[in-house]
Amino acid sequence: PAPGPSRQRVAAAAAAVQAQINAMPQEQDVYEALTQLGEDPAVRDTVALIEEYHLSRQVPVVDLWAERVPATSVSALLQDADEFARDMRRPMPTRPSSFSALGTVFHAWVERELHLASADPSAESTAGNEVGVGAGGCDGADEALLTDGERERLERLRANFRAFVTNELSDYRAVAIEEAFSVEVGGVSVQGRIDAVFERVRGDGPRFLVVDWKSGRPVSAATKPDKVAYFVTQLRLYRRAWAARMGVDASEVGAMVAFLAGPSHHTLESLEAMLGMGVSSLDDALRQVLDN
Numbered sequence: 001p002a003p004g005p006s007r008q009r010v011a012a013a014a015a016a017v018q019a020q021i022n023a024m025p026q027e028q029d030v031y032e033a034l035t036q037l038g039e040d041p042a043v044r045d046t047v048a049l050i051e052e053y054h055l056s057r058q059v060p061v062v063d064l065w066a067e068r069v070p071a072t073s074v075s076a077l078l079q080d081a082d083e084f085a086r087d088m089r090r091p092m093p094t095r096p097s098s099f100s101a102l103g104t105v106f107h108a109w110v111e112r113e114l115h116l117a118s119a120d121p122s123a124e125s126t127a128g129n130e131v132g133v134g135a136g137g138c139d140g141a142d143e144a145l146l147t148d149g150e151r152e153r154l155e156r157l158r159a160n161f162r163a164f165v166t167n168e169l170s171d172y173r174a175v176a177i178e179e180a181f182s183v184e185v186g187g188v189s190v191q192g193r194i195d196a197v198f199e200r201v202r203g204d205g206p207r208f209l210v211v212d213w214k215s216g217r218p219v220s221a222a223t224k225p226d227k228v229a230y231f232v233t234q235l236r237l238y239r240r241a242w243a244a245r246m247g248v249d250a251s252e253v254g255a256m257v258a259f260l261a262g263p264s265h266h267t268l269e270s271l272e273a274m275l276g277m278g279v280s281s282l283d284d285a286l287r288q289v290l291d292n
Contacts, residue, residue: 071192071237074185074286102150103215105142106157106260107195110213111178113161114196118174153261157215160263168258168265172198172209181241186286194238206254208246210238218259219266219274228274231257235268236282 003011037043146154176197183190198209212234219228235255243250255268266274 071181071190071234074190074233074237074282102146102153102157105146106154106215107213108142109154109158110161110195114174114177117165118177153215157260160260161213164258164260164263164265169198169209169211171200171203171205173201175199175208176242179242179245181238181245183237183241183244185237185240186283188286190237190241192237192241194242197242207248207252208242209254209256210235210242212238212255212257214257214259215261216259218262218264219257219271223274225275228271231266232268232271232275233282235271239268240282 034043034047143151143154174196176194179194179197181192181194194210195213196211198211200207200209212231219231235257239250239253239255243253246253256265257271258265
């Protein structure tokens with residue numbers, strides 16, 4: 001039987017396309033041919049699909065040039081510059097995480113607690129928020145979004161924070177909270193924010209202590225080296241930034257990450273010892289990555 005009307009139209013379209021292909025000069029570049037078709041959206045989509053196909057067939061070589069880098073990204077840059085560059089070029093949204101939500105609520109609560117404890121005038125307007133939002137004055141609207149299990153973990157984090165401040169920071173007072181910084185490392189401006197900085201008021205120890213609060217899983221002997229290296233890089237940046245801010249030698253600034261879910265805490269020196277390697281220069285490491 002003869003083909004139906006639909007098949008006849010498909011066959012006619014295919015023949016028309018083949019005729020166009022046969023009429024094209026064999027030496028003509030496909031992109032030039034597409035350009036001659038005008039600004040039709042279908043043409044732009046076709047060009048994009050061809051480029052995507054060719055990129056998928058190649059081993060990517062990514063040129064990395066950076067003028068400013070977030071402090072949280074420096075470790076990723078040092079570990080895999082190509083992967084970092086690809087992420088910068090085509091960033092992908094991160095999947096929402098319950099740990100992320102809990103961490104955000106907890107950090108906001110810690111910030112408020114430290115402001116109140118240090119009698120910071122900017123905290124006066126938040127003092128009244130303690131009524132009806134749970135112990136410690138956490139933002140009730142944000143906390144309401146947490147599950148029952150997350151709220152239980154939040155209460156444990158709060159209790160561990162209070163114990164940590166009482167036991168580990170009794171000789172210190174908070175002098176900076178959520179402190180923004182910008183520091184040059186290897187010719188690149190690294191920007192970030194320090195959770196808290198404390199100054200020693202009595203006893204022994206470094207004059208200043210920068211602390212990074214963590215609500216997630218503590219570091220242990222089973223922690224992967226790249227994760228430990230991430231914390232090391234963060235603390236080294238924070239210590240360097242605060243030393244520059246105060247005009248003091250880095251030896252006068254201690255650095256510590258406090259895992260309040262554990263609870264446990266690690267100094268910069270103890271984390272470096274976990275890696276079992278010498279302390280290399282951040283400047284040299286960053287320059288080497290950017291020059292390659």
